[in-house]
Amino acid sequence: MTTSRLLLVRHGHTDWAATRRHTGRTDVPLNAEGEARARDLAGLLPLDDVVAVWSSPLVRARRTAELAGLAVDEVLDDLVEWDYGWAEGRTTAEIREERPGWTVWDAPDPERETADEVGARVDRVIARARTLDGTVVLVAHAHLLRILGARWLGLPALVGRHLTLDPGGWALLGWERETPVIERWNVAAPG
Template identity: 45%
Template sequence: MFTRGWLVARNAVRKTPLMGDDAGSVTQTELWVIRHGETEWSRSGQHTSTTDLPLTDHGIEVATSLAPRLAGIDFDMVLTSPRQRARHTAELVGFADAAVDEDLVEWDYGEYEGITTPQIRERVPNWTVWTHPSPGGESAQQVADRLDRVVSKVRTAGGRCLVFGHGHALRALAARWIQQPVSEGRYFKLDTSTLSVLGYDRETPVLLRWNS
């Protein structure tokens, strides 16, 4: 079980109960999701996947403010994207020992890396990552396949899990959690340095909290 910066025994007593726990139920699993802090490109709206940008000073400040919200909460597993903007956010929040998971990287935008949606729409009217291909990048199915592996890992581990990642990929992760196509992630706006929680309502996977 992970606490703020320390690895302790997995079977230790929890300091706080899971939201919506039913004793003995396999649906106790929760997935807590944090999008990384602000970067220069997230501020300007440039698509950022493989480009490994640092956090801005403002991004560091706001990401650090998330730490008190997780104080005293234990996690059975903590994962992070390998990109420095996600790993630094994990450190600022208190989870420097988060395990790197390559499946949490951002959607690969291919030729659209580093450019904005208005710029793309000059060439491809009405383009969105949810509805159109990204030449040289990932397809929606490829994104779904790797995020399904994250969902499977979390549900296999059980308990309360925490991940640090990226805007489009985490929106797609939420869609896959509730058993919807990746394209349904378009409905889940997600700002930088925000906390969301995925879980269950009885046997149904649901969004318990979003973009908070």
């Protein structure tokens, strides 16, 4: 049986997140609140048996890791946020003016990545992490980490829609005997 666990850390606030704009591949930095939340993570994360720290290549994730006191071992392209295509930088409310009922989760659109395509990326990360004994820290983005939580449990990527993860929040994925479980979800530093 594997003894790997995943500690998921969502990057701190950005100006785009504050205005609820879909922030996928655009490399926006943390804002002052995001930097403060990332600093608050230092000393609060359960880092007892960390064997690796992997980060998205985007600056908001790498900076969160740095401010939280995490030394990134490897930057993984598979941890970059969902490619929203034409929805990048737009809010759901703006999009629904043109497309009533639209959601990022299941709206058909050949010009952007699907939830299942994000799921395939996180499946590779999970498979690699499960070869290690200890905790692997993943510093990345909201939608991607929500999908990763669903896939850890063996559920479809779309189940990620039911798991929220706040900026600067974290989650711990582990095991109950041979069953993958969510040990903690959406834990945030006080403040």
